Amino acid sequence: MELVECDYHIESILPIERAATALAAEQSTGTWTDISTKPSGVDKRLAARVLNIEGSVATIGFPVEIFEIENIPQFLATVAGNLFGLGAIKNVRLLDIRPPKSFVKEFRGPRFGIEGVRKIVGTKKDGRPHVGTIIKPKVGLDPKETAEVAYQAGMGGVDLIKDDETLTDQSFCPMDERLERVMEKMDLVKQETGRTVLYALNVTAGTEKLLERADSAVENGANMLMIDVLTTGFSALQSLTKDDSVKLPIHVHRTMHGAMTRNRRHGISMMPIAVLARLCGGDQLHTGTARGKMDSDLEEVKGLNDFLKKDWFGLKSVFPVASGGLHPGVVPSEVEAFGKNLVLQAGGGIHGHPDGTEAGARAMRQAVDATMDGISLEDYVQDHKELARALEKWGKQVEWGDLYG
Amino acid sequence: MELVECDYHIESILPIERAATALAAEQSTGTWTDISTKPSGVDKRLAARVLNIEGSVATIGFPVEIFEIENIPQFLATVAGNLFGLGAIKNVRLLDIRPPKSFVKEFRGPRFGIEGVRKIVGTKKDGRPHVGTIIKPKVGLDPKETAEVAYQAGMGGVDLIKDDETLTDQSFCPMDERLERVMEKMDLVKQETGRTVLYALNVTAGTEKLLERADSAVENGANMLMIDVLTTGFSALQSLTKDDSVKLPIHVHRTMHGAMTRNRRHGISMMPIAVLARLCGGDQLHTGTARGKMDSDLEEVKGLNDFLKKDWFGLKSVFPVASGGLHPGVVPSEVEAFGKNLVLQAGGGIHGHPDGTEAGARAMRQAVDATMDGISLEDYVQDHKELARALEKWGKQVEWGDLYG
Numbered sequence: 094m095e096l097v098e099c100d101y102h103i104e105s106i107l108p109i110e111r112a113a114t115a116l117a118a119e120q121s122t123g124t125w126t127d128i129s130t131k132p133s134g135v136d137k138r139l140a141a142r143v144l145n146i147e148g149s150v151a152t153i154g155f156p157v158e159i160f161e162i163e164n165i166p167q168f169l170a171t172v173a174g175n176l177f178g179l180g181a182i183k184n185v186r187l188l189d190i191r192p193p194k195s196f197v198k199e200f201r202g203p204r205f206g207i208e209g210v211r212k213i214v215g216t217k218k219d220g221r222p223h224v225g226t227i228i229k230p231k232v233g234l235d236p237k238e239t240a241e242v243a244y245q246a247g248m249g250g251v252d253l254i255k256d257d258e259t260l261t262d263q264s265f266c267p268m269d270e271r272l273e274r275v276m277e278k279m280d281l282v283k284q285e286t287g288r289t290v291l292y293a294l295n296v297t298a299g300t301e302k303l304l305e306r307a308d309s310a311v312e313n314g315a316n317m318l319m320i321d322v323l324t325t326g327f328s329a330l331q332s333l334t335k336d337d338s339v340k341l342p343i344h345v346h347r348t349m350h351g352a353m354t355r356n357r358r359h360g361i362s363m364m365p366i367a368v369l370a371r372l373c374g375g376d377q378l379h380t381g382t383a384r385g386k387m388d389s390d391l392e393e394v395k396g397l398n399d400f401l402k403k404d405w406f407g408l409k410s411v412f413p414v415a416s417g418g419l420h421p422g423v424v425p426s427e428v429e430a431f432g433k434n435l436v437l438q439a440g441g442g443i444h445g446h447p448d449g450t451e452a453g454a455r456a457m458r459q460a461v462d463a464t465m466d467g468i469s470l471e472d473y474v475q476d477h478k479e480l481a482r483a484l485e486k487w488g489k490q491v492e493w494g495d496l497y498g
Numbered sequence: 499m500e501l502v503e504c505d506y507h508i509e510s511i512l513p514i515e516r517a518a519t520a521l522a523a524e525q526s527t528g529t530w531t532d533i534s535t536k537p538s539g540v541d542k543r544l545a546a547r548v549l550n551i552e553g554s555v556a557t558i559g560f561p562v563e564i565f566e567i568e569n570i571p572q573f574l575a576t577v578a579g580n581l582f583g584l585g586a587i588k589n590v591r592l593l594d595i596r597p598p599k600s601f602v603k604e605f606r607g608p609r610f611g612i613e614g615v616r617k618i619v620g621t622k623k624d625g626r627p628h629v630g631t632i633i634k635p636k637v638g639l640d641p642k643e644t645a646e647v648a649y650q651a652g653m654g655g656v657d658l659i660k661d662d663e664t665l666t667d668q669s670f671c672p673m674d675e676r677l678e679r680v681m682e683k684m685d686l687v688k689q690e691t692g693r694t695v696l697y698a699l700n701v702t703a704g705t706e707k708l709l710e711r712a713d714s715a716v717e718n719g720a721n722m723l724m725i726d727v728l729t730t731g732f733s734a735l736q737s738l739t740k741d742d743s744v745k746l747p748i749h750v751h752r753t754m755h756g757a758m759t760r761n762r763r764h765g766i767s768m769m770p771i772a773v774l775a776r777l778c779g780g781d782q783l784h785t786g787t788a789r790g791k792m793d794s795d796l797e798e799v800k801g802l803n804d805f806l807k808k809d810w811f812g813l814k815s816v817f818p819v820a821s822g823g824l825h826p827g828v829v830p831s832e833v834e835a836f837g838k839n840l841v842l843q844a845g846g847g848i849h850g851h852p853d854g855t856e857a858g859a860r861a862m863r864q865a866v867d868a869t870m871d872g873i874s875l876e877d878y879v880q881d882h883k884e885l886a887r888a889l890e891k892w893g894k895q896v897e898w899g900d901l902y903g
Contacts (some may be wrong), residue, residue, distance in 0.1 A: 122635040122662070124846035125823050126892070129854045130647050135638035139670070158670065159637055166702045166729035166773065167666045170753045174663060174729070176823070177756025187757075230527045232564055233540035255549030258579060259525070263570045265544070297571045299733025300705035324571035328704025341523045348575045351582025352592075352765045360757045360765070417583070418530050441529035449534045479725070487531070488642050 096154035098144065099172050103151055104184040104358060104450035110143070113151035116176050116185070121159060121178030124238055130385070131380035142166050150188065157192075160252040165327040165369060173361055180285040182359050184358040190365045192372075197406040200372040204334055207402065207434050213316070213342070214252050214289055221465050222424075222433050224457045225253035225414070226450075227440035232260055239266060239276035242450055246443060247282035247290040249454025253436060254279075258321050258348040261360035268294065268306065269313065271480050274315045293319035293344035299330045307339045319344040323353075323366070327373050330343035333498065334374025345375035377412040384423060391430060404484035412436055420445075421480055424460035425470060437461065447482050501559035503596040504577050504770075508556055509589040509763060514636035515548070518556035521581050521590070526564060555593065562597075567604050570774060577581065578766055584835060589764040595773050602811040605777040609739055610747040612815030612839050615781055618721065618747070619657045619694055622856050625828075626870050627838050629862045630658035630819070630856075632845035633756050637665055644671060645679035647855055651848060652687035652695040654859020659684075661700035663726050673699065673711065674718065677748070681719045698724035698749040705734045712744045722732040724749040728758075732778050733886040739779025749819070750780035772802050775816065782817040788835035789828060796835060817841055825850075826885055827894035829865035830875060842866065860880065861888035 094430055105112035118124075121141040122131065139159050144459045145152040161167045171186050203209075226246045228239055238483050254275070264267035272294050279290050282479045294467045296306040297320050322345050334343060347370075353360040363380065378401060381394040401411035413435055416425050420442030427437055439457055446453030456479040463473035463480070470489070474481035510517035512836040523529075527536070545565050550557040566572045608614075616622045631651045633644055648659045659680070667673035676697050684695050701711040702725050718775050727735050727750050735837070739748060752775075758765040759804055768785065774781045785802040786795070806816035818840055820832050825847030832842055844862055851858030861884040868878035875894070879886035 122638050124634050124636070124850075126825075126846040126850040128846055129851070130633075130639070130849045132639065132643060133637050135635060139638045159664070159668065160670050161703075164666055164703050164707075164725055166704070167664060169729040170702070170726050171664045173757060174726075174753035175756070175822075176755065177760055180823075228530050228535075229533050230531070230536050230540060233527050233544045234535070234537065238535075238537060252704050259564070259572060259576045261566045261569055262562065263566050297575070298566075298569050299731070299737055301569070301737055302569075302733075321571055321579075324731075325573040325733060326704070326729075327734075328707075330729060332704055332706055347577035349582065351580070352578060355582055356761050356764055357762055359618075417580075418585075420531075436531050441531040441533055443835040444533040444535045445529075445531035446534070477808045 095157045095193045097156065097157060097172070097193065098161070099153050100188040101151050101153065102184070102186040102188055104149065105182045107181050109146055109151060109264060110148065113143045113146060113153065115181060117143055117153050120171055120174060120176055121155065123190070148483035157196055163331070164235065165331065166181065176329070177360070185371055186357070186359050187361045187365050189362070190368050193387055194406045197372065197408065200408070201256055201335065202371060203374050203406030203411055204340065205375045205376045209409070209453065210342050210412055214291065216252070217230065219260060219465070220433050221449050222428055222461055223252040223412070223436040224250065224454070225255060225436050226251050226443045226454065227255050227257050227416070227438060229257070229361065229440045229444045231257035232263065233265065235266055235272045236271040240273050240278045242444070243275045244278035244282065245450040246454045247279060247288065249451040250458035251290060251443070253293065253438070255292045255293035255344055258295065258346045261295055261297050269309065272310055272313050272315055279331055281498060291317040291342070294316040295319045297321045297325050299325070300332050303329055304332060304336060304408055307333055307336065308318045311339055311341065311438065317342050317344055317348060320377065321346045321348050322370060323349045324349055327369050330370070330375060331373040342376040343374065344377045345370050345379070347379045363393065363397055364400065367400055371401060371405070371408060375411055377414050377436060379414045379416050382415045382417055382419060383427050384418070395398045395430065398435070402434055404472060414438055418442070420487045421456045421460035421483040422470065422487050425464045428464045442487070446479070447486055452479045452482065453477040500562045500598045500600055501612070502577070502598065502601060504558050505558065505593040506558065507554050507589070507591040507593055508587060509554065512586050513781045514551055514554065514556060516553060517587055518548045518558065520586060521584065521758055521793045522558050523547055524584060525576055525579065525581055526560065526830060528847040533820060558697055562601055568642035568736070570736065570778065578770070582765070591762070591764050592766045592770050594768045596769070598647045600809045602777065605813070606740065607776060607813030608779050608781045608816055609745065609814070612813070613803045615747050615817055619696065620659070624870070625838050627833055627866055628657040628817070628860070629655065629866055630841050630843035631656050631848045631859065632660050632662050632821070632843060634662070634686055634845045634849045636662035638670065639773060640671055641676040644676050645683045647849070648680045648697065649683035649686065650855035651859045653691065654856040656695060656848070656859045656862035658696045658698065658722070659845070660724055660749055663700065663751045664711065666700055670767065677718050677720055680682060683783050696722040696747070698722040700724045700726070700821060702726045702781045704730070705737050708734055709737060709741060711892070712738055713743065713768065716744055716746065720746060722747050724751060725887065726751045726753045727775060727780065728752055728754045729845050732774050735775070735778040735780060747781040749780065749782045749874050750784070752773050752784045768798065768802055769805065776806060776810070776813060780816055782819050782841060784819045784821050787820045787822055787824060788832050789823070800835065809840055818844055819887045823847070825892045826861045826865035826888040827875065827892050829862065830869045847892070850882070852891055857884045857887065
């Protein structure tokens with residue numbers, strides 16, 4: 094029988110063996126008391142079972158037959174549902190999920206992946222990290238102002254421009270007009286520099302509206318879409334990436350994840366979220382930066398990025414995105430930690446440059462070029478004044494907003 | 499300017515005033531560094547502001563203009579987004595959200611509410627608590643077996659039968675056939691007893707599939723639908739309740755909530771979830787039982803149930819559901835805590851009755867009748883053998899699975 098294996102950190106008033114068994118029962122064929130309605134043979138076919146226990150971590154196997162194919166809400170209800178409220182378990186954290194090949198193969202995964210996105214941008218050959226920016230302020234620019242900021246960022250050399258996670262289709266910046274004006278500017282950047290810059294339009298909404306927005310965006314020349322996967326749901330991502338009228342790469346933001354991921358002893362780790370995002374077809378996913386306060390943060394983000402990039406039953410890779418408090422001074426350490434297949438995203442770290450957005454974008458690209466050429470930023474600033482000015486302002490330090498993303 | 503007020507519990511390395519200001523900035527017009535792209539006047543119109551601080555709790559006001567009407571994912575990204583990951587804030591918990599009337603009025607809310615559900619079941623006059631059951635085992639019965647268990651529960655006197663939160667449309671129990679067979683039995687119960695029993699079919703899936711399932715369920719005679727609102731998303735609930743071809747009451751399950759709600763110092767409390775569920779149109783919502791381990795649990799559930807039942811800018815009420823480890827012995831304390839406008843839901847507490855499901859359902863109804871008549875269970879068992887047998891097995895104690903739901 095094929096099993097989906099899930100690892101849980103468990104803290105209980107019961108011995109872990111008993112707590113893990115109770116968890117497996119509650120999430121499959123059991124309840125809190127013996128019942129008269131259980132047919133014989135059910136447990137053998139459908140009961141989840143404890144496969145291994147190591148310290149505080151129990152591995153539980155769920156028979157694939159217990160799942161409805163491609164129904165992520167049902168999947169979450171089973172592996173991440175009521176178990177969090179069990180009275181006898183004080184803390185429980187879903188650490189990892191490992192579905193078997195047959196399960197993974199039911200999903201199409203990313204349409205583009207790292208290769209596909211690099212092909213659009215034209216970085217397949219040099220394989221350098223991409224530089225992205227988030228339009229700032231988060232909210233408050235009108236479409237024309239947004240397009241102007243995007244133009245400066247594009248001319249300065251970014252590969253990707255994205256809406257912030259709270260900007261969708263508010264009256265102060267209507268989505269259709271924003272897309273039209275930004276894409277006009279991106280066309281101008283293409284004419285003037287020959288470079289293609291992606292603009293990830295945040296189409297986040299309920300699934301029906303989201304799909305309408307995606308269709309309309311395709312018609313109006315969008316070259317990338319963005320969704321907030323945790324607030325709108327994995328199924329919305331799945332619907333979007335299965336829609337053959339929307340053949341665009343999808344930038345996946347994880348806003349709200351901290352409500353579940355931040356407590357290291359309870360909730361859901363980022364890895365299961367990354368697994369589901371890859372199954373459902375995200376082409377880019379925020380995973381964090383190298384600058385966490387604990388070693389374990391760095392190891393966790395490395396693990397996430399490695400998972401997104403590795404071969405996985407034929408599904409395409411996902412481009413990891415480092416975001417939150419980034420600026421040119423920290424580029425070398427990010428690339429050292431995660432390698433070149435990385436999107437380095439700076440919002441404040443570009444628009445906060447003393448000489449403005451275009452200079453800020455140049456400084457980020459200069460930091461990437463220096464890193465690719467194996468030259469220290471200290472040496473590189475001699476001939477690169479934008480980088481010099483950025484380092485003067487921000488140095489190479491971590492900012493307090495280091496856990497955003 | 500109209501504001502959506504949100505209360506946050508905050509623990510920070512910064513003084514709370516500064517932490518709250520940083521949170522308000524991050525979630526509206528600010529970022530971690532000063533930027534060159536902010537137009538004048540933006541902060542005045544769109545910046546969130548700290549309205550009040552009391553102990554560890556900050557109240558932050560978000561201008562309504564910052565939100566896209568009816569876009570719950572965007573709403574969550576704003577009031578419950580990146581803030582959970584801010585490096586300078588160690589723990590932060592969204593405790594409550596209070597939208598103004600103009601905001602609430604954009605939502606239709608529940609179609610039926612407590613009154614509407616009571617009208618279907620025929621309990622408007624006596625106003626007694628409803629008794630519900632969850633088919634057990636959670637998974638593993640085929641459609642015929644499910645219908646047989648439902649028939650026994652219906653004949654025993656329950657008002658509501660629901661699928662478990664992990665049962666959708668798996669191959670061992672196809673949804674269409676399950677619905678057909680259960681509704682045949684419910685018709686039989688109606689013929690034999692004159693009583694209408696609701697069957698909440700769990701249509702949880704991605705929104706598109708969910709809406710298809712709802713339409714098909716209506717055609718096939720369903721009288722209630724159920725969704726797991728946190729795994730599928732509030733927008734799915736919203737789409738379902740706005741669909742005028744699906745005029746059925748909606749039973750809302752909150753599975754996975756413990757990943758966000760359980761840590762009392764971080765994440766999201768149940769109250770914001772209840773507020774969103776009412777806005778989006780749930781007619782019934784799981785809120786917990788009276789038997790938590792701490793007084794604060796009881797007070798919290800009381801607060802939730804009071805919110806669901808109170809007048810709220812013209813939106814209909816929501817029927818609170820107590821579920822998880824319930825059995826006849828605890829009925830009086832539940833009703834004492836929460837009043838009669840309550841669904842008492844017992845799975846194991848009915849199907850685990852020593853004489854089977856029908857006797858278990860009778861015992862629950864007897865406990866409700868005794869409570870309504872002001873008679874103690876100890877006295878009532880003299881003439882009610884099913885109740886007597888239930889008390890022999892379970893007593894009046896709390897079971898360890900007391901925090902399910």
